[in-house]
Amino acid sequence: MPKLVHTADIHLGSKYSGLGRAGSRMRNYQKRSFKAIIDAVLARQADALIIAGDLFDSPLVSSSTYRFVAEQISRLGEIPAIVIPGTHDPANSNAIWESLKKESQSTNLHLILEPEQSPLTLAGLDIVFWVIPNLNANSALSPIPKLTDRTLGKYHVAIAHGSATIGDLSGGMDFPFMESDIREAGFDYVALGHWHSFKQIGQSNAYYCGSSENTKFGLGDAGNILIVDLDESGVRVEKVKVGMTNWHDLSLSTGIVKSPGDILKELEAYAGDANLMRCRIIGPQLTGINFDIEQIEKELDDQFCFIQIADETSADEILKIVPTYSAFTITGQFVKNIKERMVSATPEMKEVLEESLKLGCRLLAGEKVDK
Structure with a gap:
């Protein structure tokens, strides 16, 4: 045979x-x-x-x-x-x-x-x-x-x-x-x-x-x-x-991960020299939380063959609390302006505006952002 x-x-x-x-x-x-x-x-x-x-x-x-x-x-x-x-x-x-x-x-x-x-x-x-x-x-x-x-x-x-x-x-x-x-x-x-x-x-x-x-x-x-x-x-x-490597495509929701430590804990479960990881953080952006994706990647880099993390959270949560920002503050005016522009924005421009909103709120809160 x-x-x-x-x-x-x-x-x-x-x-x-x-x-x-x-x-x-x-x-x-x-x-x-x-x-x-x-x-x-x-x-x-x-x-x-x-x-x-x-x-x-x-x-x-x-x-x-x-x-x-x-x-x-x-x-x-x-x-x-x-x-x-x-x-x-x-x-x-x-x-x-x-x-x-x-x-x-x-x-x-x-x-x-x-x-x-x-x-x-x-x-x-x-x-x-x-x-x-x-x-x-x-x-x-x-x-x-x-x-x-x-x-x-x-x-x-x-x-x-x-x-x-x-x-x-x-x-x-x-x-x-x-x-x-x-x-x-x-x-x-x-x-x-x-x-x-x-x-x-x-x-x-x-x-x-x-x-x-x-x-x-x-x-x-x-x-x-x-x-x-x-x-x-x-x-x-x-x-x-016969393949040696394991490729993981993972999505983590902000309903589960609420801090950089949570993300580290979730991803460390997949660590290995022959493991490749592509992770997306999804869901509404959490106000007051900076995931600092670059730092997380650096901490996990030597635990994977390859790791890439993308912050794909949306600005929905920030937009929900727009009324709490006083119209007489710089932050309030900034958020109000972005929200108004998003109403008629194309999908591509809406993504840009969401990123601007997330980054702007962090900067106006006094956060140091390496961008």
């Missing part, structure tokens, strides 16, 4: 824009998760490793990254590693694949960069691999190949990098395909890449494994590989975690 390990969208060399100095930490975690993939292939005694596109994030990765991949692939010994290009590392990015070939002396590395290389058959493995490689970064053509000769082997596996068209979700120019394309092709398994979360396409035998390491907040079920067992009765797919 053949056993495959299916991975994709590893994106080695990602910039992780927006994470600041945590970007280098994430690139290190990417490499650690790739090493974990190789460990899983060996531990499960798999017959082949499939990398369904976007092994690299761009042609601009370092030579040490190519060398790292070559070293890890060589650990597999005789176990074949079948790699296809994706939208970030298409076949026409010669610099990527020539650099990898230069670093790798492994005979078990099989790069499918030309249509003529499909179907691929390997000695001792009764599986035929079918591929339409991504020659460019974008295309309106389906990446699902045609199974033209079932007599070539016992099992037939397609490897494709593209975007499924499901309901109102269109694949656009990201190598789109329909679930019907998969059903009509008749493969025993379809190893998909491009979507960064785990997903089975309908009730078919086509799966996105998702990226091996999370790539952004709100992504969903990422950080997995799939262990695929083929036999006469069908296919069995097991999801296995």
